[in-house]
Amino acid sequence: MRSLRWKIAARALTLLATVLLGGLLSATLVRLAPGFDTDERVLDPHLNAASVQALQNARHRNDNIFYFYCSYLDRAAHGDLGTSVSLGQPVRVLLRERLPLTVRLVGIGLGLSWIFTSMLALVAAWLRLSIYDTITTIVSGGLLCLPAAVLALLSVLWNVPGSIAIALIVFPHTYRYAFNLLMKIYSRPHILAARARGLSEARILLCHVVPVVIPQMLALAGVSVSIAIGAAIPVEALCGLPGVGALAWQAALARDLPLLVNVTILVTLVTLLVNSSADVIGSMFRGQEA
Amino acid sequence: MKIRNCNSGEIAALQSAVAVTVISLGMMVGLAAAQGGQLRFCLHNEPKTFNPLQVDDDAAAAIRYLTGGVLIRLNRQTQQLEPELAESWKISKDGREISFKLRSGIVFSDGTPFTAEDVAYTMQELMDPALHSPTGDSFRSGTGKVEARVISPTQISIRFPAEVAGLDRMFDQVSILSQNSPKKEMAVLGPFMVADYKPGASVLLQRNPNYWKKDEQGRRLPYLDSILLNIQPDRDVEMLQFKRGELDLINTLDSEYFDKLAATSPQVVHDAGPSLDSEQLWFNEVSRAPIAAYKKDWFRSAEFRRAISEAINREDLSRIVYRGHAQPAMGPFSPANKFWFNATLKPPVYSPDEALKALAAEGFRLENGALKDKSGNIVEFSIITNAGNKARERMAVLIQDDLQKIGIHVNVVTLDFPSLIERMTQSFDYDAVILGLTNVDLDPNEEMNVWLSSSGNHQWNPQQKTPETVWEAEIDRLMRVQASSNDPKKRKAAFDRVQEIVVEEQPFIFLINKNALSAVSVRVHGAAPVILSPQTFWNAERLAVSGN
């Protein structure tokens, strides 16, 4: 019992450390990139020297990244996530306004893509028809070769919800893995033997395939969350959906440090939570299998 | 702020019946019938502020134009100043003081009365040095305070520490705030008011029920019930939505889209002719720039810059990149700026042979297809421009090809905007840039900081302690002459000379002036697109939309 508690504590600590490190690293990356202390507005010929100087001074305030990060953490501990440089609004308000949309968009998109992935891959494994494989390869290959922006634009053109675009962007990334993994398992001798003995497909799937394939599928599912979050950026931007993805893109272009650090920390947190859960559940299955 | 959906079903039904007979040639023709409706178009970025004094981006400027009440308005069509909240105004002989006689009986959108106190308050806020307002900065002519003296509730005079040229037209940008309204800057005097803002998605403007203006038939303006501004940075999506009828107008249209739209529905596209906007190429002439010394020698040589200018085929730039919807640029001001443009300037000639001859006179020579300077350095440089601007990228590639003909190898590099700004304004680590200059106003004072050698916006060699060249010193002098006079003739003569010097010296190699292209749905009545911003909705108070 004590060891379990210890394990949970260790995991939580690793998680926290990684999230904090993620925030610091992202802040450093933003700080090092050129254009960090520039402001588009300095090009406005109306502004006089004093105003241009004031704009630049405002940017230089975050020059020392360690100082920035420590004071950010201090304020974050008191519930203040800072103020966006480019939008002039509290980051907390921005995130609260936009997070629900992104969660819904990414959630539905991921769900759909996993329904497509698992169904198509299972059918492929059952049928083992090379013509079916070729068709799914061409379809998933075609989707992979289309720029994400094109898929997003198509969804605007055909008035399809943005989540479908996300599903279509994520699907080819997961399908090939799922297909290959299932094919490999279905070609194992014991499954071929079980089939020969006339075991029902459902039984084979539940008793012989799922336990073996689940840890890997879960790992894939965990990573697909990151892919979907990445896909949310062009989809939100083009479909006019005011979510966190569009916000992050805006923040990146404006080198909006406070906003970017918060978004990165949020994304790191989600990535870690999802992937760690996938690990834990996966290892439970492995334990069972062993 | 809460959204209230404005349903004008009855009016709409009436409109669609009448719409067919409405001819949208003049603003006043048949408009009595076409009242109401919602106008929808796109803002291309998030408005950064609703405070009219702090406006510094296109989206916020559009909202300021639609909601703000100003003392004097520049009529975008006639290019003349017109009285708005001020019935009349007068500038003192020394050019330092302006007195306004205000209209009486006007109230803000929330019912607060409008008086001279509000004007004084607005000027005080605007000139607050801590605000760093671009509009405020344009008024700052010398050190000292701006004093507003309220004479009566309808009379005010404002005194500046030094003479301000073109003083009255600057008030076109000053939206009057209310001193007493509890709604602060959300209480407005313009035709519309902000009713709802969905960050990242849209801004809804509703008609200001207290707007003071009436049309010739005595109807209250504006005709529209509301304006829905979608925040949509992507031009493709904007075009799709316009084609589907989800938008009523596109304010600045790409030439590519213009032609595509013109092919299917010629009645919706408008080419108002050359605008004030220019695109230009310039070389890095900064003495402390971290680039090779021999490159600096080329870039600082007027002969070299003139030769480059001569080797660029501007006709092709406008024909291919802008599909004919642009004109080769002659100098700093577009011919569209009727008063200030120097009509004696000669159009640029395209002649690679002449360019080569001029270069040869300077010691450059062509060897195996590559141009070399007199020390034997191969002439090669890079042009940077901002990524995502297709027109600039294409111009850069055409110029690359043009210059290859005189043996110059050009690298085209696109950079994201912050990186580009850093190179241009801080590290000066670049050879040449292609960027554009957007002019909102016609007056050369608008460009003061571009031409003064001490200014940070003197892009080719900013912040010079003393002018590094004779011609820059002369431009400085002439710009100060025109800025310190209210005599139009004197000002014009000075700025004409500035234009000549710029064409001689080519610090900016002006490439083209874009035409003002726009699209307006046939459901919009009263539209008359012009070249001055905001091209399509400058007369928003007299626009009407049928059938939505």
Next chain:
Amino acid sequence: MRLGRILSLAVLALVLGASIAANWLAPAGYAKQYREATDAPPSAAHWLGTDELGRDRFARVLYGTRISLLLAPAAALLSTLLAALIGGLAGYLGGVWSRIAMAVTDLFLSLPWLFLLITVRALMPLDVSPFVSVLVTFLLLGLLGWTTAARVLCASAASVRNSDYVRQARAAGTSGQRLFWVHVVPNLKPVLHAQFWISIPVFILSEANLGILGLGVAEPMPSWGSLLKELESLVSVGAEPWKFVPLVLLVLVVTSFQVLLSRQEDAAA
């Protein structure tokens, strides 16, 4: 299905051959601007029409193939190897190693790498040769693109490590290295193949997207990525189906790769 294999090989050979023979096949160089025939539809002179600057699209497809078809698979291979090394070893070793490797992977998945790329561009001189720029771009893509596969590989390797036959082999005294290479790696093949296959088009497109940072193929040089980006102006593409040719070609190539890979898998099984 030998036919599929032969067809795939033929497609790849044809595309590769055509790109090598571009100098002879194309009517002009990829940079030649026919300024009087911009944005032209296909004709006898320009089989796939011309682009907005009047450059022959067929020539651009052929020359673009050289860069994209050589460098994208190379970068894909690099990312696959990295994934195998990091994910495979982490899963196989388990315990603390696995935890550290996966924490690093998660960080890689969530950091804004865009800024690293912007910094890399700033560190390179503006007049860097197009080839170096492309090489650096694909190298970066290869170095950053291994994360998805690593996570799945880690799970696969962990499963193999816990499986009965590996335990038996270990009990029988098989050395760790031998166990890894003989028993673990072959089981990772499906994942490695998937990673390799997915990475090719993804990297080709990423290269074009990095163009906005001034990385990747510089004008006037073409790449498949920049040709595919033409599709993004959808409003115009609908009426000009020939602009889909690069897409069709890429799908063909990618499918051929997949057919070859899957046949190899079948053979292994």
